[in-house]
Amino acid sequence: VAFRGSCKNGVWRIRHNLSDIFADFAGSRVTRCGAEWSRNFSDELRSTVFALAPPGAYVTSFRQFEAIQAGALPVVLGDRNFRFRGGSIWLPFQDLGVDWNAMGFTVTDEELPGLPARLRAALDDPTSLQARFARTKQAAELFTPAGLTEYVLYVMTFYASTAPGGFGEVLSNACISGLLAREAVGEASGMGLAIGR
Numbered sequence: 001v002a003f004r005g006s007c008k009n010g011v012w013r014i015r016h017n018l019s020d021i022f023a024d025f026a027g028s029r030v031t032r033c034g035a036e037w038s039r040n041f042s043d044e045l046r047s048t049v050f051a052l053a054p055p056g057a058y059v060t061s062f063r064q065f066e067a068i069q070a071g072a073l074p075v076v077l078g079d080r081n082f083r084f085r086g087g088s089i090w091l092p093f094q095d096l097g098v099d100w101n102a103m104g105f106t107v108t109d110e111e112l113p114g115l116p117a118r119l120r121a122a123l124d125d126p127t128s129l130q131a132r133f134a135r136t137k138q139a140a141e142l143f144t145p146a147g148l149t150e151y152v153l154y155v156m157t158f159y160a161s162t163a164p165g166g167f168g169e170v171l172s173n174a175c176i177s178g179l180l181a182r183e184a185v186g187e188a189s190g191m192g193l194a195i196g197r
Contacts, residue, residue, distance in 0.1 A: 001025055001119055002044050002072070003052035005063070007033030014054040014077050014109050025116050045070035049129070050104060050119055052077060060091065064100075065143045073104035073132050075119070077112070093142050093151065103136040 001022055007015045015033050022030040029044060030052065045051055051067035053060070054077040067074040076091065091100050100106050105122075107115055122129060141147045 001028040001030060001050045001052065001075075001116075002048035003030045003054070003063075004041060004044065005033065005054070005056075005061075014079070014112065017112065018052060018054065021112055022116060025119070042070065045072050048072050049123065050075050055079065064091075067104070068136055068140050068143050071133075071137070071140075073136055074100070075104045075115070076100055076106045078106065078108055093139065096142070096151070096154075098139050098142070099135070103132055103139060 003015075003018050003022075005015060019030050019032045022028040029048065045066060049072065051063065051070070051072040052075050053063035053067060055061055056063070060076060060078070064074040064076050091106070092098070094100070105115075105118065107118075122132070142151060
């Protein structure tokens with residue numbers, strides 16, 4: 001079990017508790033928030049079974065993607081107010097059938113105290129663990145530039161088949177949405193960007 005990260009964002013208290021929760025977990029590399037970064041961070045991820053992925057600046061973080069690319073099983077941690085199963089949080093590629101609980105685990109902050117026992121039980125079941133690694137490896141391609149491109153094309157094709165105006169309307173709406181998002185980001189950052197005006 002591994003986690004190394006900062007705690008700059010005070011909204012998500014989950015990161016602050018991880019090192020204490022895993023203090024007695026044999027072989028874990030769960031550091032206190034803000035601990036010095038390892039020069040071998042990628043090696044740490046590649047050599048762990050479970051990589052903890054607590055919220056970052058938002059309700060999820062890119063750590064889950066790093067874990068998958070490193071071949072570790074992602075343990076996506078979230079606030080109880082953003083339930084994973086049928087709640088308001090959306091994890092990538094669920095619409096394609098990616099089951100995050102079948103690869104690693106999704107856990108709310110309420111469930112954190114019991115997480116070490118769940119991970120120990122998973123480690124003690126080599127058949128289930130092997131199946132989790134196989135599913136993670138199968139999904140890993142989605143988390144590459146090529147996989148993301150394919151997914152975007154899939155989504156655009158889906159919406160093109162359902163949009164009354166067809167593919168042209170989908171592209172037009174996507175471009176308008178992108179323009180509005182860039183303007184909002186520019187204004188929020190004080191840059192005052194007005195792309196397309």
